Amino acid sequence: MTDGLRLRGVHLSRGAITALRGIDLVVRRGELLVVLGPSGAGKSSLLRAIAGLDPVSGGTVAIGGRDVTALRPGQRNVSMVFQSYSLLPHLTVADNIAFGHRIRGADRRVAAARAAQAAATVGCADLLGRRPHQLSGGERQRVALARVLVREPDVFLLDEPLANLDAALRTRMRTEIRAVHDRLGTTTVYVTHDQSEAMALGDRIAVLRDGRIEQVDTPDEVWHRPRTRYVASFVGGPGMNLLPGVGPLRRPGVEATAVELGVRPEHVTLSSGISPVGPLGEVERVEVLGEDALVHLLVGGHPVIARVPAHTRPTPGDRVSVSVAEEHLHAFDTVTGERIPLPAEAAVR
Amino acid sequence: MNRDRRQLVLMLLPYLIGLVVLVLLPAAATMAMAFTETDLIATSRLIGVANFVELTRDPAVGAAVGNSLSYLMFSVPLRLVIAVGLALLLHRRARGAGTARAAVLLPGAVPELAYGLMWLWLLNPIQGPVNQLLMLGGQGGRTAFGTLPPQWLTDPEDARAGIVLMSLFTIGETFVIVLTARLALPPEAYELAELEGARAGQVLRRVTLPLLAPVLAVLVLRDTLMSLQASFVPTLVVTNGGPPPYATTYLSLVLYQDAFEYLRYGYAAAVAALMLGLTAVAVLIQWRLLRRWASHGVVGVGAQRPGN
Amino acid sequence: MSWHDFAALRRRRTYGAVAVTAIFASPLLLLLAGSLREPGDPPVVAPPLIPDDPGLTAYQQAITHGDLVRAAANSMIVAAVGVPLSLLVASLAGFALTQLPRRITSAVLGLSVLALMVPATALLLPRFVLFRTLHLTDTLVPLIAPALIATSPLYPLVYYLAFRAIPADSYDECRLADLTPMQTWRRMALPQVRPVTAGLAALTFVLTWSNLLDPMVYLYDRATFTLPLALRALAAMDPHNQPVFLAGAVLTTLPTLLVIGVAQRRFMHSYGPEGAS
Numbered sequence: 001m002t003d004g005l006r007l008r009g010v011h012l013s014r015g016a017i018t019a020l021r022g023i024d025l026v027v028r029r030g031e032l033l034v035v036l037g038p039s040g041a042g043k044s045s046l047l048r049a050i051a052g053l054d055p056v057s058g059g060t061v062a063i064g065g066r067d068v069t070a071l072r073p074g075q076r077n078v079s080m081v082f083q084s085y086s087l088l089p090h091l092t093v094a095d096n097i098a099f100g101h102r103i104r105g106a107d108r109r110v111a112a113a114r115a116a117q118a119a120a121t122v123g124c125a126d127l128l129g130r131r132p133h134q135l136s137g138g139e140r141q142r143v144a145l146a147r148v149l150v151r152e153p154d155v156f157l158l159d160e161p162l163a164n165l166d167a168a169l170r171t172r173m174r175t176e177i178r179a180v181h182d183r184l185g186t187t188t189v190y191v192t193h194d195q196s197e198a199m200a201l202g203d204r205i206a207v208l209r210d211g212r213i214e215q216v217d218t219p220d221e222v223w224h225r226p227r228t229r230y231v232a233s234f235v236g237g238p239g240m241n242l243l244p245g246v247g248p249l250r251r252p253g254v255e256a257t258a259v260e261l262g263v264r265p266e267h268v269t270l271s272s273g274i275s276p277v278g279p280l281g282e283v284e285r286v287e288v289l290g291e292d293a294l295v296h297l298l299v300g301g302h303p304v305i306a307r308v309p310a311h312t313r314p315t316p317g318d319r320v321s322v323s324v325a326e327e328h329l330h331a332f333d334t335v336t337g338e339r340i341p342l343p344a345e346a347a348v349r
Numbered sequence: 350m351n352r353d354r355r356q357l358v359l360m361l362l363p364y365l366i367g368l369v370v371l372v373l374l375p376a377a378a379t380m381a382m383a384f385t386e387t388d389l390i391a392t393s394r395l396i397g398v399a400n401f402v403e404l405t406r407d408p409a410v411g412a413a414v415g416n417s418l419s420y421l422m423f424s425v426p427l428r429l430v431i432a433v434g435l436a437l438l439l440h441r442r443a444r445g446a447g448t449a450r451a452a453v454l455l456p457g458a459v460p461e462l463a464y465g466l467m468w469l470w471l472l473n474p475i476q477g478p479v480n481q482l483l484m485l486g487g488q489g490g491r492t493a494f495g496t497l498p499p500q501w502l503t504d505p506e507d508a509r510a511g512i513v514l515m516s517l518f519t520i521g522e523t524f525v526i527v528l529t530a531r532l533a534l535p536p537e538a539y540e541l542a543e544l545e546g547a548r549a550g551q552v553l554r555r556v557t558l559p560l561l562a563p564v565l566a567v568l569v570l571r572d573t574l575m576s577l578q579a580s581f582v583p584t585l586v587v588t589n590g591g592p593p594p595y596a597t598t599y600l601s602l603v604l605y606q607d608a609f610e611y612l613r614y615g616y617a618a619a620v621a622a623l624m625l626g627l628t629a630v631a632v633l634i635q636w637r638l639l640r641r642w643a644s645h646g647v648v649g650v651g652a653q654r655p656g657n
Numbered sequence: 658m659s660w661h662d663f664a665a666l667r668r669r670r671t672y673g674a675v676a677v678t679a680i681f682a683s684p685l686l687l688l689l690a691g692s693l694r695e696p697g698d699p700p701v702v703a704p705p706l707i708p709d710d711p712g713l714t715a716y717q718q719a720i721t722h723g724d725l726v727r728a729a730a731n732s733m734i735v736a737a738v739g740v741p742l743s744l745l746v747a748s749l750a751g752f753a754l755t756q757l758p759r760r761i762t763s764a765v766l767g768l769s770v771l772a773l774m775v776p777a778t779a780l781l782l783p784r785f786v787l788f789r790t791l792h793l794t795d796t797l798v799p800l801i802a803p804a805l806i807a808t809s810p811l812y813p814l815v816y817y818l819a820f821r822a823i824p825a826d827s828y829d830e831c832r833l834a835d836l837t838p839m840q841t842w843r844r845m846a847l848p849q850v851r852p853v854t855a856g857l858a859a860l861t862f863v864l865t866w867s868n869l870l871d872p873m874v875y876l877y878d879r880a881t882f883t884l885p886l887a888l889r890a891l892a893a894m895d896p897h898n899q900p901v902f903l904a905g906a907v908l909t910t911l912p913t914l915l916v917i918g919v920a921q922r923r924f925m926h927s928y929g930p931e932g933a934s
Contacts, residue, residue, distance in 0.1 A: 364747070364750035364805070364807060364813055368772055370787075371780070372806060376775045376780060379780070435677060438673050442667075444674075445674035452678040453677065457863075459913065459914075463905075463909045467684060470691050518684060608778075614782055
């Protein structure tokens with residue numbers, strides 16, 4: 001079975017700006033891959049390189065085993081949802097959805113029927129006669145989605161499609177997008193800067209930073225075994241605590257001059273008993289997030305965040321003992337940022 | 350708040366005074382004068398609609414209405430098509446595009462009279478560069494196709510064509526507005542069309558023109574308003590309304606001649622009223638068309654507008 | 658050619674740009690060529706497009722016979738007073754329109770559109786009577802007067818649109834700082850619409866400088882003639898001596914080309930996206 005999409009050594013630069021620096025990426029057929037990264041990481045450039053909107057300056061792009069690097073966007077059989085949705089203001093919803101079919105010379109009635117079908121799939125069949133300016137943000141989003149669904153492209157590309165929606169709608173739409181994907185099974189690349197969206201949606205997540213891929217793995221792997229300290233600190237809400245460990249560290253296969261230790265806020269345990277089980281930390285601030293609370297501490301001069309059940313939270317000024325189960329410790333090479341596999345008793349002293 | 354309001358009114362006042370004293374009152378006076386017989390010698394007297402009755406029998410006025418309409422029919426669409434074509438050609442970055450943009454503005458910047466004199470020379474049937482160019486490659490005073498070159502200043506049809514030709518070079522303002530509007534269109538709309546494999550013609554027909562439609566509609570309206578007056582200086586300088594009797598006599602020229610050459614102010618005022626009426630009708634028709642299109646969603650609603 | 662061969666695309670665009678430049682610059686170049694011919698030569702059939710023996714004699718004759726120096730001075734006085742005044746009126750009115758109640762704004766906008774529809778020739782006669790009653794004919798005042806309607810009622814509308822495009826937050830900030838409308842106009846609003854001002858300044862100058870109709874009606878004394886009127890007199894004096902009136906036309910045109918050239922750098926310096934066709 002061929003891959004859905006394969007990028008090999010893709011470089012993309014525009015004048016003095018380099019957006020992608022050697023991307024190797026395989027998206028399996030029928031997979032939903034989420035590309036995650038902060039703004040400026042090259043997420044949109046990656047989509048545009050796949051779509052052919054921006055020509056790559058090096059490397060190859062293959063869709064379904066077919067090298068499309070030299071093909072025009074219109075010949076690649078991909079569909080894209082833009083962040084702005086890009087609905088044409090002079091067309092009705094029905095005509096917007098049918099736009100691609102009409103461009104390709106489909107009969108008006110056939111195109112309209114397909115549009116109605118696609119609209120029904122994403123639950124906007126009642127909007128067909130309206131115009132974009134009469135739609136709410138969520139409705140526009142559905143129409144943009146329907147426009148992608150109406151054809152049967154080899155790859156769906158979605159560029160932060162939920163970025164302009166409010167929080168509640170965003171959660172609902174992401175569930176619906178996943179449901180639609182499960183029904184159609186089309187290879188999909190989905191770009192977002194929201195790590196919780198990435199975790200909830202992706203079969204796998206590709207974390208992008210400065211035009212390079214840091215890690216491609218399932219959400220579970222990215223969460224439990226971040227390959228670099230960058231991935232560790234970017235994924236999570238908030239990301240992993242990183243503390244300077246000791247060094248140098250030498251053992252078979254590992255050579256690091258200095259080591260950083262990481263622990264997720266969720267895995268930091270606080271106890272206020274008389275007999276301390278770990279180092280003492282001073283509580284600086286407490287943020288209550290409903291069920292949980294984020295406790296900002298200073299431990300040995302280093303800031304540490306702990307996520308604890310709200311009813312067990314300490315108050316600012318308290319001194320609490322901080323402990324972490326050993327299996328929840330991560331270690332990273334301070335210089336390269338690479339993950340160092342634990343258990344490594346040497347690093348903990 | 351009261352202090353602010355007073356200051357704002359003061360800021361508006363100069364313009365308001367100008368509008369009333371220099372436009373609205375004179376316009377009203379002209380309308381009133383249309384019902385009188387007025388010249389500089391005798392005192393004016395009311396003669397009712399006699400001036401308007403005379404308008405209908407005046408061969409100059411009849412010819413001028415026809416000429417003005419034919420000028421509108423050719424000049425307005427051609428000017429728009431050329432301006433849009435140039436804006437679409439020159440909106441992207443390319444070597445020489447900046448120079449070309451500036452060049453398009455140049456003819457419109459030439460003072461009307463100088464522009465008229467320039468064309469008087471360019472269109473000279475024998476010595477003029479235009480016909481010299483047309484006769485390149487031809488023999489015995491004929492063009493390369495063996496036809497006689499246009500007799501710009503003596504043949505009625507050619508003279509009218511010449512007046513339209515002169516108007517086609519002064520499209521700088523229209524061009525700048527279309528260019529600005531095009532630059533403001535969202536790039537995603539074009540990327541979408543590209544992803545669907547749209548050809549250049551399809552992009553033009555299904556994306557660019559519909560998105561520009563609101564701006565183009567306003568420009569047509571504006572050009573129509575201006576065209577009724579724009580033909581004045583050229584006809585005065587280049588053809589003086591000829592070839593005889595009235596081949597390039599437009600309403601503005603009739604008005605000027607009646608008022609300042611024949612000193613028939615009352616009658617000239619009636620011509621002015623006729624012009625105003627025609628302008629109003631043209632605007633009304635276009636406005637209703639626009640409204641109809643807008644309600645069908647062809648133009649208007651939610652589309653991009655130019656920066657300024 | 659690959660689809661993203663931008664070099665080839667840009668080259669083709671350059672050919673187009675060069676063609677456009679050639680077409681739109683050629684009337685002016687021909688005008689220039691015509692003005693460099695020797696005046697007074699007997700008319701010949703098909704004179705060469707580029708004169709064999711170019712010279713400036715025609716210019717000398719145009720300047721002396723047409724009294725163009727004095728006319729140019731008059732034109733400059735009109736422009737120097739009229740253009741700034743016109744811009745002031747337009748920007749003040751456009752600003753006030755964004756702040757005044759809707760009722761007033763739409764009334765003034767409506768009147769402006771109405772004023773745009775009135776043919777200029779229809780206003781000449783009553784204006785002529787007005788200025789003659791005030792004993793202002795044969796002075797430059799009637800030529801400066803249109804500055805009161807901002808030269809064209811279109812220009813306050815343009816300023817209105819430009820000022821309205823400034824975010825409401827900026828206006829609220831000025832209100833919180835207790836700035837008067839005049840201060841808001843001068844310190845916040847005007848600096849933000851500089852490209853508009855540059856463009857309108859150029860257009861106002863061209864309209865004022867080119868004005869032929871008003872001088873034709875109000876000026877009879879040669880001493881008060883402006884450049885276009887003096888040029889008309891020159892062309893009427895000897896309509897067959899083309900080089901002389903063409904030279905006059907060149908001289909009349911130069912200042913407007915200069916102003917448009919300078920202004921277009923300021924208001925046309927936005928470039929479109931590059932790339933994808």
